[in-house]
Amino acid sequence: MNALLKRVWIGMAAALIVSLAATIAPDHVQIGDDGRIHLGAPAPTPSPSTVNPEPESTEPPLTRDAVDEAIRTALASAGLDPEQGRPFAAGAASKRTGWTAVREKNAAQAEMKAVCADLERQGWTLNPDPRGDRPEARSYKRGGWYLVVNTREKTGAPSTTSAPTGAEADLTLTGIQLNLSDIPLPEITVRIG
Structure with missing residues (x-):
């Protein structure tokens, strides 16, 4: 029973981390067709269903x-x-x-x-x-x-x-x-x- 609870808690923690990351930096989170979630730099082989983020503006920074x-x-x-x-x-x-x-x-x-x-x-x-x-x-x-x-x-x-x-x-x-x-x-x- 403890092993099952541990897996549930790990799964809930992972879901929380992913949802927070997707909220804060949506262009740094990719979810593949196979269920893998990649945080950070773009995955080496992004799946076709991954949404491409908008390109960063080339506008100069405002003061x-x-x-x-x-x-x-x-x-x-x-x-x-x-x-x-x-x-x-x-x-x-x-x-x-x-x-x-x-x-x-x-x-x-x-x-x-x-x-x-x-x-x-x-x-x-x-x-x-x-x-x-x-x-x-x-x-x-x-x-x-x-x-x-x-x-x-x-x-x-x-x-x-x-x-x-x-x-x-x-x-x-x-x-x-x-x-x-x-x-x-x-x-x-x-x-x-």
């Missing part, structure tokens, strides 16, 4: 100042005053930036859509969520940066709107500079089944 300007432009395009929110505190060399404000809940959804539309107009590419479309959050990528735009319901917080209501939401833009190719992944092949 943090350029991302800050993209955020300010998108906010202004949505009819928001970037000075009325709270920017994330970080140095000029930081790999993180952002902006947040408390808004009226219904307005936050409309403002989020307008911000997203302007980001797309600026050339940011929608980074689809593997869990499906989520109306409260959108992720974009461009020039080595990932930018997440989201709303989250808030209760009892001071508002940046002129007439606060009972239903408020945080409208947040979070930018993170991330280069997944710099993260070394070990080559691991797992056979399940």
Whole structure:
């Protein structure tokens, strides 16, 4: 009985590792027709059913100042005053930036859509969520940066709107500079089944 439980736990651990790896770095996980899962560098002989990842952008990396300007432009395009929110505190060399404000809940959804539309107009590419479309959050990528735009319901917080209501939401833009190719992944092949 202990051997069976051990196999079950090992199988569950392997499934968890693979699902986490597929979520974090989907272009570094290949699943072959024979049930083998390959993490890390591409498998030497990929099967025809393996999905090829999108090629990395040849666009030059963006600076943090350029991302800050993209955020300010998108906010202004949505009819928001970037000075009325709270920017994330970080140095000029930081790999993180952002902006947040408390808004009226219904307005936050409309403002989020307008911000997203302007980001797309600026050339940011929608980074689809593997869990499906989520109306409260959108992720974009461009020039080595990932930018997440989201709303989250808030209760009892001071508002940046002129007439606060009972239903408020945080409208947040979070930018993170991330280069997944710099993260070394070990080559691991797992056979399940």
